[in-house]
Amino acid sequence: MAKTISPLQKARAAYNPKLPKVLAAHGSALKAAMGAPTQSIADQNEIKNLFPNTYGLPVVTFEEPADKPIGAVKAGVILSGGQAPGGHNVIAGLYDGLKKIDAGSELYGFLGGPSGLTDNKYVKFDDAFINEYRNTGGFDIIGSGRTKLETEEQFDTVIKNCKALGITSLVIIGGDDSNTNACMLAEYCARMNSGITVIGCPKTIDGDLKNEWIEASFGFDTASKVYAELIGNIQRDANSAKKYWHFVKLMGRSASHIALECAHQTHPNVTLISEEVEKNKTTLIEIVKNIAGIVKKRSAAGKNFGVALVPEGLIEFVPEMKKLINELNDLLAANAAHFDSLSDAHKIQFVNTKLSHESSHAFSSLPASIQWQLLADRDPHGNVQVSRIETEKLLIEMVGETLSEWKDNGEYKGKFTAVNHFFGYEGRCAAPSNFDADYCYSLGYNASSLIASGVTGYISSVRNLTKPADQWIAGGIPLTMMMNLERRHGKDKPVIKKALVELDGKPYKEFLSKRETWAMEDEYQYPGPIQYFGPSEVCDVTTITMQMEH
């Protein structure tokens, strides 16, 4: 049946993504300029031992055309993990690049994430298929999934399936974990002389897959702009109605990049940064008192309204809450059947009896609704589902209680009415901004060049991103270079280091210097919705985080 598409989708289908000059000029058969051998950022000996075939590779840069054509290539691609705007353009860029290498090249898309590779579920792309998805949001072109590709059995199956189709290169589009696994697969394929190369692509709206060579993970630009649009609208509403405090939780479990970027785009009264909470070992009570203090000060200035941003993962960075969650995980996993058989009242009592004094105190000081979220919403392993804890409501309730105490003491005379919001799913599948559309298309096109040059264990790297696209630098970075060892479930594992908000970095320090002013003055900025067709200073501007970092 003929699906209708919206006017914007129609207009956007005609957008021609911009490419780095070398990719646009010469097509994909490029000569890879090899730099000096590289090292991992830490734990060099261990990482080298784990990746003997893919360790120490040189940084690759593309500057001029290859000496001769390389012939048709058969490649496969998967989308891995959570959605991010621009994934479709990575695939479109990869497809166009492969076709430019040789019109006979073929691209297969494995369905539903990494499991598509092991289950051998795939589609073969053609022009009509790809054209339907150019410059669109979502991962619906082939779906995504969270299966971890990490065992040798899985790798053997992948190799077998690829060989059956004649596929000699795989592109894995994912976050830090997926790219770590891409590197393990590359190493295994090299060890087994499988003839299959593996290239990664940096995806995540969270913005925590970045370093000297990866200036941004794709999707961060679009997602944070969508959230900033909504925060701006809510600020304008708060400033018009002048009677509500809005608490906005923003997606981002590990890093607070999204909250920080949105703060720079909108200038809200309060922004919590998980990395700062962790460093200062700030307790929940201190966080609550700090917010309540701002509410009180604003109220004294006649302003019973405001906006506060809360990163999704905050609660895990609050020391006593982290301890409580860990204890609850152990306790409930070990006593699942008994616990489930108890009445509600006995559940609370059971938990309080078994927890350490500190955690029992932390648990008891939480609002009842949050206590139940901690006890009831557990994953199949019995773990507390941190992402389902309504931290924004928790803060509203506790701030309200603190203010009500202060009111009884005569310290506070205002009115506190709060509204909660959570933005995450609203931005993960937005149509990519011009930046993400260009960047993603370039990442994919560039991946085809990496494939053509025969390297493996690399991540597609497009740099110099604060400049216009024709000045972007195309190349590849060895995945091992970004790795270190981290303790996971009692074992040392090689992983790509997550980029958290740096407390001595410019984005955070600028925020610090403005925080007091933003708390009291209403310096709200209203970014409005992403624009695709207007003046370049509106449509092509990158994130403030990246501008400050480079």
Place this chain on the structure above:
Amino acid sequence: MAKTISPLQKARAAYNPKLPKVLAAHGSALKAAMGAPTQSIADQNEIKNLFPNTYGLPVVTFEEPADKPIGAVKAGVILSGGQAPGGHNVIAGLYDGLKKIDAGSELYGFLGGPSGLTDNKYVKFDDAFINEYRNTGGFDIIGSGRTKLETEEQFDTVIKNCKALGITSLVIIGGDDSNTNACMLAEYCARMNSGITVIGCPKTIDGDLKNEWIEASFGFDTASKVYAELIGNIQRDANSAKKYWHFVKLMGRSASHIALECAHQTHPNVTLISEEVEKNKTTLIEIVKNIAGIVKKRSAAGKNFGVALVPEGLIEFVPEMKKLINELNDLLAANAAHFDSLSDAHKIQFVNTKLSHESSHAFSSLPASIQWQLLADRDPHGNVQVSRIETEKLLIEMVGETLSEWKDNGEYKGKFTAVNHFFGYEGRCAAPSNFDADYCYSLGYNASSLIASGVTGYISSVRNLTKPADQWIAGGIPLTMMMNLERRHGKDKPVIKKALVELDGKPYKEFLSKRETWAMEDEYQYPGPIQYFGPSEVCDVTTITMQMEH
């Protein structure tokens, strides 16, 4: 201190709103062409008796310039009720129109809504002031408020304050209630020979202030486009991740226009329409079973995901819930002190003892969290705060329970994981779409023409809105024409009739014809964010509701 503004705000400040040809060509000194005398839509004798001075006035149309200049005018303006995108442009249009009549004209803005008029709190606009707010969202230019202007004491104060400033005309920008009160003020001013005229302007994102002469209330276009953007993004996410059902509650207490418009823009799997629920006397259990049935059917087709839209006011249209809420309001208001003194367990028992059997049954079948929302969240009059009931969570919980029963019976084998959203504050203060920017500016400019022609008790009317702006028809409609009598708190009151979704209208009937297909097929449409600078078919398209109605 110098506030920074976003790139979009900067670019948007330069936008020149489009006007109907007669307003653009001749400026504001226009000759009012008077039609035949009019009647109220119902209760003609009663309305005539209540409004002897403003009843039966002719419809006004502007077609040609006035014979002679009328000199400088002093006018005042207020914003009344909830925010709607474009309010600032009404004021800008009014200001520009008054200045065109005579450069010596003055416009005062009364602060914080109707109470600004009685408290005599105001600002005087000048060019710099107005320029800062052109084409922006929000009501922060002068604030808004919900004070009702309806007593003769208030009217006397308004007249006194206006006379002190030399103001001879007031423009009241508001919804149905505010325009009803504008008409009462117009009548009173005429009766007292105060020399003050009153003009209303049709505002509300809910879209329920419309009729033959008022084709749309301003703000509905922008707000529903913002919500549709987010719903589209969520649909793309649902269709990519393929594991969540998203339940989206949308602002709109009385009418379901927003939900219906968003359904037409996005084609979700389920859309509830309150007017249909009321007409069919659908019970909550029937609603839940209907949704659960769609979840089950989709699951059988391998789709454990979907999107459902829920109008904010739904619960009040479900017959047994309406009855329950009414009984709770009476019960808790009459026994407030006693009720508050009870323990939680006794509160539930008390309520169940005192409610009718039917309501007690309805109450007991609700999830505990919703029972507490009904009991705990009461306004100062003891009434249940319907807008705070998390209907989207209520439905998720009850659909989940139904599916879990069906699973035990072997009727259902799927997995139901749901995420809830509420969109309201996200859209009320968005920067107005081109349509709302043009329409609002025209409404305000047109209001200055109505002032110049000396009429009172009129609402600013700009019609023919599905055509380009230069073909729009400018004029005024007597407010009494839109009135009927309604029973409020045991008394007959004259009010402007709310426009609910018409079950024999084209927007609803088209929806009905698509509903089954949308439920099962994934015909999602992704409208994307409002565009201000692109191709006209993207930037200037009006709501689907209006296109279908005209």
